[in-house]
Amino acid sequence: METGDGVSAPAQFSDNTAECIVSVKGLKENWQKWSDEHQEYQKHNPFSHDTRPNVVVPQKGQDDYGRPLQGSMTEQRGKDAHTHISKEVQELCEVIRNIGEPRDGDGGGSDGKVITVEFGKLFEHYVTISNKLVGVLLRARKQRLVNFEGEMLWQGKDDHVVITLLQ
Known part of the structure; x- marks a missing residue:
């Protein structure tokens, strides 16, 4: 210096x-x-x-097969993702409750009513909330929270498919 x-x-x-x-x-x-x-x-x-x-x-059939090491960052990211998608599924169910129409059904509510909404109407309301509507719907169906006909829903083609809120 x-x-x-x-x-x-x-x-x-x-x-x-x-x-x-x-x-x-x-x-x-x-x-x-x-x-x-x-x-x-x-x-x-x-x-x-x-x-x-x-x-x-690890071999198929073992409890830890296909799972990250306990305590790893990968495990934490998986838990965080699960929490996030669970919140989105609950939000979707709330949107269906708010915009859907009660109808007579076979189970669901205690008074024999279920809430239904057409995919097109749900898409129009939900698109401002999330651009992953179909993925969240598939996850909600897997968790037996909603039900609808078909394997996949497409905007335009499936606008009249009825989605039923089960819980």
């Missing part, structure tokens, strides 16, 4: 050098720690190219 008269200040320069050495040393230690952790993780990863015999490959 230079002072105002153009002379270097050696004491400050050596302090900066010491700081650089500490920083590089810290970077090296952090990199080595990450590398060691990654190598250990790869030992247990059945999809790595590691050919060690102690790698256990």
